[in-house]
Amino acid sequence: MTVTLTEVRKVYGSVRALDGVSFRLETGITGLLGPNGAGKTTLLRCLATVLAPDTGHLDVLGLDPDRPDQRTEIRRQMGYLPQEPGFYRNFTCFDFVDYLAILKEHVDRTERHAEVRRVLELTGLADKSTTKIRKLSGGMRRRLALAQALLGSPRFLVLDEPTAGLDPELRFRFRELVTELAVDRVVLLSTHQTEDVSAICDRVIVLDSGRVRFDGTPARLADIAAGKVWLAAERPASARIFWRMASGQFRAVGRPPDGAEIIDPTIEDGYVMLVGAAALGTETEAA
Amino acid sequence: MTWHVDESALGRYREGVIDRVAAASLEAHLASCEDCRRLVVFDHDWLKHSWDGVAGRVEPGGSGVVERTLGRLGVPDHVARIVAVSPALRISFLLAVVLVMGFAAVASGAHSPGGNYRVFLVVAPLLPVVGVAFAYGRLVDPAHELTMVSPIDSLRLLLLRTTTVLAVSITVGLVAWPLVPAPSTLGFSAWLFPALALTLTTLALSSRFAVWLAGSMVAGGWIVAMLFALSRGFEAFNTRAQIGFVALAALATAIVFASRHQYDREGSPR
Numbered sequence: 001m002t003v004t005l006t007e008v009r010k011v012y013g014s015v016r017a018l019d020g021v022s023f024r025l026e027t028g029i030t031g032l033l034g035p036n037g038a039g040k041t042t043l044l045r046c047l048a049t050v051l052a053p054d055t056g057h058l059d060v061l062g063l064d065p066d067r068p069d070q071r072t073e074i075r076r077q078m079g080y081l082p083q084e085p086g087f088y089r090n091f092t093c094f095d096f097v098d099y100l101a102i103l104k105e106h107v108d109r110t111e112r113h114a115e116v117r118r119v120l121e122l123t124g125l126a127d128k129s130t131t132k133i134r135k136l137s138g139g140m141r142r143r144l145a146l147a148q149a150l151l152g153s154p155r156f157l158v159l160d161e162p163t164a165g166l167d168p169e170l171r172f173r174f175r176e177l178v179t180e181l182a183v184d185r186v187v188l189l190s191t192h193q194t195e196d197v198s199a200i201c202d203r204v205i206v207l208d209s210g211r212v213r214f215d216g217t218p219a220r221l222a223d224i225a226a227g228k229v230w231l232a233a234e235r236p237a238s239a240r241i242f243w244r245m246a247s248g249q250f251r252a253v254g255r256p257p258d259g260a261e262i263i264d265p266t267i268e269d270g271y272v273m274l275v276g277a278a279a280l281g282t283e284t285e286a287a
Numbered sequence: 288m289t290w291h292v293d294e295s296a297l298g299r300y301r302e303g304v305i306d307r308v309a310a311a312s313l314e315a316h317l318a319s320c321e322d323c324r325r326l327v328v329f330d331h332d333w334l335k336h337s338w339d340g341v342a343g344r345v346e347p348g349g350s351g352v353v354e355r356t357l358g359r360l361g362v363p364d365h366v367a368r369i370v371a372v373s374p375a376l377r378i379s380f381l382l383a384v385v386l387v388m389g390f391a392a393v394a395s396g397a398h399s400p401g402g403n404y405r406v407f408l409v410v411a412p413l414l415p416v417v418g419v420a421f422a423y424g425r426l427v428d429p430a431h432e433l434t435m436v437s438p439i440d441s442l443r444l445l446l447l448r449t450t451t452v453l454a455v456s457i458t459v460g461l462v463a464w465p466l467v468p469a470p471s472t473l474g475f476s477a478w479l480f481p482a483l484a485l486t487l488t489t490l491a492l493s494s495r496f497a498v499w500l501a502g503s504m505v506a507g508g509w510i511v512a513m514l515f516a517l518s519r520g521f522e523a524f525n526t527r528a529q530i531g532f533v534a535l536a537a538l539a540t541a542i543v544f545a546s547r548h549q550y551d552r553e554g555s556p557r
Contacts, residue, residue, distance in 0.1 A: 048436050051553045068548040075438040086429025088372065099372055100430070102365040103437035103444075109364055110336075148433060 001061060001155060002026050003047065003186055008056030010042050010210075017042040018053065019210035029182045031201035031218070032190040035275055039210040040190045041083050041160060047188065048080040048158045061156055061186075076105070079154035083161050083190075085145040089134040093125055093144055096133060100148045119147040122177060124170070138165040146174070150181075157187045163196055175200045194268040204267065208275050218267045225269035229253050230260035240276050292316060292323045301328065366447070369439075373422050373448040380421060381455060384414050388459045392466040404469040408524050409513045411460050412482035413506050418452030419489050420502025427499060441551035442543070445490065445498070453486060477524045480532040485509055487539035494546035 003025040010018040017039045034040045045051040046058065049065045061077055063070040088096060097116045106112035120126050123143040128136065136144065142165045149157060162178075163171045171193075178187060179200050191197060197204050198218050206214035206221070214221060232250045236242050240254035253269045256262060292300075292313055299305035300313055317324050357367035391410040395403055423445045425431045435441060457479065464475045485505050492501035516523040 045553075049552060050432060050435055065552075068551075071552070072438050072440070075436055078436070080433070080436045082432045085433060086431065088430060096430075099368055100433055100437065102368055103434060103439045105438055107363075107365050112365075 001184075001186055002059070003061065003156060003188070004057075004059040005043075005047075006057040006059075008043075008046060008053045008058065010039075010046065010051065010053050016210045018046070018056075020056070021207070021210070021212055022056075023205060023212060023215055025186050025188055027182070027184060027186055028202040029178060029187040029189055029200050031197035031204040032188060032207060033192075033194065033197060033204060033271055034190075034207035034213075038207045040207055042210075043207065044080075044158050044160050044188065044190055045082075048078065048082075049074055050080075050082075074156075076152070077154055078156045078158065079149035079151065081145050081149040081157075081159045081162055085141075085148075087133045087141060087144070089132070091133055092130050093120060093133065093136070093147075094129040096144065097148050097151070101151050104151050106152065115151060119150045122150055123147040124173060139167060139170060142166055143170065155185050157181065157185060159187065160190045161192065162189060163191060163193050171196070194266070194271060198267050206271065206274055214274055221270040221274070222265045222267045223270065225253060225265035225273045227262055228256060228273060229265045229269045230256040230262050232260065241272055290316075291320065292326070297323075297326055369444065370447055370451050373451055380418060384418070384456055384459050387414060388456075388463040392463040395467045395469075404467050404473075405517060405524070407463070407467045407469075408478050408481070409510070409517075411456075411463075411478040412485050413509060414460075415449075415453050415456040415482050415486045416489050416502050416506050416509075418456060419449050419486055420499045420506075422448035422452055422498070423493075424498040426497065435551060435553075442547050445493070445550060449486060449490060453482075456482065473524060476529055480529045480536070481509075481524075484532040484535040484539065487536045487543065491539040491542035491546070494543065494549040 005024075006022050008018050008021045009016070019039075021039070021043060032040050032043070042051065046053050047060065049060075049071050052066070058065050060074045063074050065071045065074055088099075091099070094116060097119060098112065101112045101116055106115055117126065117129075120129055123146050125140065125143055125147060128140065133141065133144065142162070146159070146162055149159065157178075159178075163174055166174060175196065178189070181187065182200075189196070189201065201218055204214070204216065204218050204221050205212055214224075230236075230252055232239075232242075232252055234250070236250055236252040236254070236257070238255045238257055239250075239252035242250050242252035242254075244250050251263075253265075253272050296305065296309065296313060300310060305313070317327065351371050353371040354364070354367045357370060358364060362370070387410060388407075391407040395405075395407040421427045423431075428434065434444065460478060460482070461475060464478075469477065489498070489501045489505045492504060495501075496504070513523060522528065
């Protein structure tokens with residue numbers, strides 16, 4: 001069960017949203033990181049069969065999304081959570097998911113309703129079944145969007161910012177749910193939350209300016225900043241980025257001064273080194 | 288708890304031969320007594336199926352006026368739901384159709400005798416085009432992206448919604464038509480064929496452009512063409528013109544069929 005992209009390109013006017021992206025996804029969770037405008041959403045929309053790439057090839061679970069019959073089959077086997085899912089605000093949670101279940105070919109009413117209840121239960125919305133969507137908080141709407149993505153137990157999950165707007169407890173619950181699902185599924189997770197990537201992803205891909213800048217384990221991404229994260233009592237001049245912590249010390253990422261108190265890097269540090277270097281046009285060891 | 292179910296009653300209950308009053312009493316006890324519940328052997332799949340069936344009956348869904356009406360007409364519930372969700376079926380659209388048709392009919396009669404019946408013939412075919420433009424697409428359907436990635440055929444969805452829009456528009460038009468002081472030589476096909484031709488042309492253009500844009504192009508083109516034709520004294524609604532509209536509808540249908548795979552994905556197909 002794999003998803004493969006080969007030299008995928010997508011251009012909007014003069015902007016190269018995707019510029020020759022190639023990688024292969026296998027069973028498990030892959031995190032997709034990147035700054036705003038890096039091409040993450042375009043990439044996810046191509047994989048979700050919303051958008052046709054200009055050139056390059058996609059293979060989703062052995063199927064070709066350029067062929068209409070195979071595209072339909074991909075859609076049967078895929079769950080997709082867009083970055084900005086729209087809702088029918090006057091629908092109840094149940095009716096909304098029920099409607100999307102109909103579109104996903106769950107025709108039998110009894111079986112369909114059982115499936116709707118299952119996904120609402122999974123996302124902790126069972127007690128909100130009869131609540132109108134307009135009355136839901138942003139976090140609940142996010143869970144509702146996730147619920148529809150889980151309809152029919154898809155083999156390939158494309159999740160764009162699934163934890164945006166979720167409180168910590170729900171984020172933990174989401175991690176629990178996705179890690180359970182990923183045992184026998186391909187999950188691609190775009191996020192700005194590097195904690196999510198550290199916590200649940202087997203692999204991380206960093207996209208920047210439409211290109212893959214990094215593809216490896218979260219530990220390897222963190223290693224990019226090894227020896228480049230330190231604590232300082234004063235505002236550090238040589239840091240690429242720094243902030244003051246509750247202790248009053250500064251945590252800095254960049255080129256440490258002699259004798260600096262070096263600490264272990266996180267993947268956020270590695271990400272800052274990687275994408276920061278790209279933004280500044282300077283070399284890093286990892287680049 | 289002072290009593291428990293005796294074995295013989297339980298046996299009769301299991302076999303389904305217990306009388307209804309005794310069964311109700313026994314079930315009331317089972318609901319509150321875990322020890323006795325353990326003695327009742329049941330098929331888990333059967334129980335789950337039964338509960339799903341009960342929940343399916345009592346849960347919300349399909350309660351809107353449109354869905355109920357379609358249900359009574361024999362339309363399957365999942366199709367009724369798809370049709371009812373159409374943004375074009377909002378009350379605002381229905382009101383707009385009634386008001387515009389009514390206004391066009393009244394305006395057509397305002398300058399009788401001789402009549403300015405052409406006002407109706409120009410306006411009426413536009414209404415289904417506007418309805419279709421508001422029936423499908425990112426700008427008008429908040430859940431469009433989720434709809435697009437579902438396995439249901441996007442063209443089928445668009446056609447279902449178009450059919451609904453046409454049904455509403457044509458019904459209202461048929462009601463309004465007798466108010467229009469048109470010559471007796473003109474039947475209601477004088478606006479029906481243009482309406483079908485413009486709607487199908489909108490669908491055909493939607494294989495290349497967003498539906499709202501296709502609708503705008505068709506509506507704009509129609510208005511310009513009618514202003515030109517009427518200002519030059521061309522007869523735009525006689526039999527010959529109607530044959531032309533039928534031909535346009537046929538051509539548009541052929542284009543829709545040929546482009547049927549281009550409705551369900553954004554970007555230029557390769």
